[in-house]
Amino acid sequence: MGLFAPWFIAGLGLLGLPVYLHLLKRHRSETQQFSSLMFFEKSTQANLRHRRLDFLVLLTARLALLSLIALAFAQPFLWRAGAAPGTAGTRLVIVDTSASMGFGDRISRARTEAARLMTPGSKAALFDSRLRLTTPPELARAAVTGTRGSLGELARALRAYQETGKAPLDVHFISDLQRSAMPPGFSDLRLGPGSSITLHPVAGSPEPNWTVESVTAPSRVRDGSSAKVQAVIAGFHTKAAKVTAVLEVNGRPVARQPAQVPASGRAKVEFTGLDIPYGFAQCAVSLEPGDSLSADDRYLFTVERTDPLRVAFSGRAPLFFRDALDASTRGA
């Protein structure tokens, strides 16, 4: 047994209140003048003694009520014993729909594997960055969402789900098991008591993937002719090859640069001159042609074109301010 909010147990201190009222504070009946006691009998006092017994019952009831209130706020729960050996818990089939599952036919293989694992009484769920319960037909139509999931987040969601259902889980997770999805600490992968997880990798053998790993560009330009855009093209499990990087402005390609990328290596390309209209422009560096995992073949960024601001300086060190402004402009 455990408590979700054990600090509310301090509320049991309120039990002292009825104890004080019933036991410590002496009962004292008020006196009252009355014309005659000839119609009252001694047996009346027997009724009062019986009533004091009722007070003890009342005290017990009040103590029990306060205890239950404090306990209710503390939210107690019972740890159920794990499933007996050989006894499976509730089967939960989860399909990873993160961006990496869009590579090749991973998502279709995941759907096939999910259909094989689904049994009567099984539950289905999708996981990208969060766990979402779904129906078996929806599971069969699972699509990539383009987000990045974390296995640590999945384990936390499974623990919460187990607390809700109060039953152990037999989890089957169908994923490409990206290394980047691993949480910082291994303990984050802990499941609830009695639960187990079975991994069903669908990544298969490593497949080549090109990606635009990073882009360096000014966020604000005054004259686009002197602006430079640098991009890093990376290849994973790829052979040495020549790729073409395309610079796009507002969806239109404005420049192309070839790059010679070594096997499973990186290469840098640079575009000089960024002719963009005034205001914000949506820019991108993409690969041409793309590969089967197109989500990482394009890197988006924005650049703003503005007129220079005129600033008048008065003082003894105008050169210092001019150099500082030039440096900040270059840095932007």
Added chain:
Amino acid sequence: MLQRFLDPQVLAGIANLQLTAKTVVDGFIAGLHRSPDYGFSQEFAEYRAYVPGDDLRFVDWNVYARTDRLYLKRYRGETNTRLTILLDRSNSMAFSSGGVKKIDYARYLAASLAYLAHHQRDAVGLISFDESVRDFIEPSSRQGNWVKLLHCLDRSEPASRTDFAQPFVHFQQFLHKRGIVLVISDFLAPAEVVLRTVAPLRQRGNDVVLMHVLDPGEISPRLAGSRILIDMETGDELEVSPEYAAGGYREKIAAHLKALESGAQGAGMSYFLARTDQPLDEALRRYLVVREGRA
């Protein structure tokens, strides 16, 4: 003081009613009241069952021959009467549950009736008692006697406990003439004791009226919680629960009232319960209506 006792509104409420005795004692001043003087020259009034002490000369032997029962033949006459008020001034009469004290209510009642009787040229007297006779004013219709009676009422404060037996023995020597005897008390004694003590007054030919003054808090006490009740006369203490006050107590006092009423009627006396939460004029009016046999 007169205004205190004789509230004009109270008197206005009873001015149209005449104090008519059911059985009238002999008197010597002509007035409006019916007289029990018997004689063949008087108008026949009624037959009344014989009670021990009645003069056998007035038994209707013809009726006895036919029914084998003793009845008195009664006649009516016009005369005045003597009103003697017996006022209980024991400590229990000082009780009040928030309204008028019983002793104050009894004094207002006595003064109003005395005034009414005095207005009709009846002789009015007063005896106040607790465990013994405290004050005695001989019945008289003189103006000075009336003022004296009001002074006596004014200083009648509760001072002791009630004992019906002892003072009523003394009453016998004061009440040597027949008339109306009005007993104003809370009658907080066993009903049989009260009736046994008062009945001799009736047997001496008086018309006895028991005016039972009670506070509503005595008839239906309401206790918020358990209370230690202190007897105002004896000082005894008893812890009482509200459940008993709302149940067993009410049954007992209801039985007490019933026993007093039925016992008084059985002894040929009148009984009237006057609650202190009732308007005074209403109590007087009801009393007079009862006395006139119209209730």
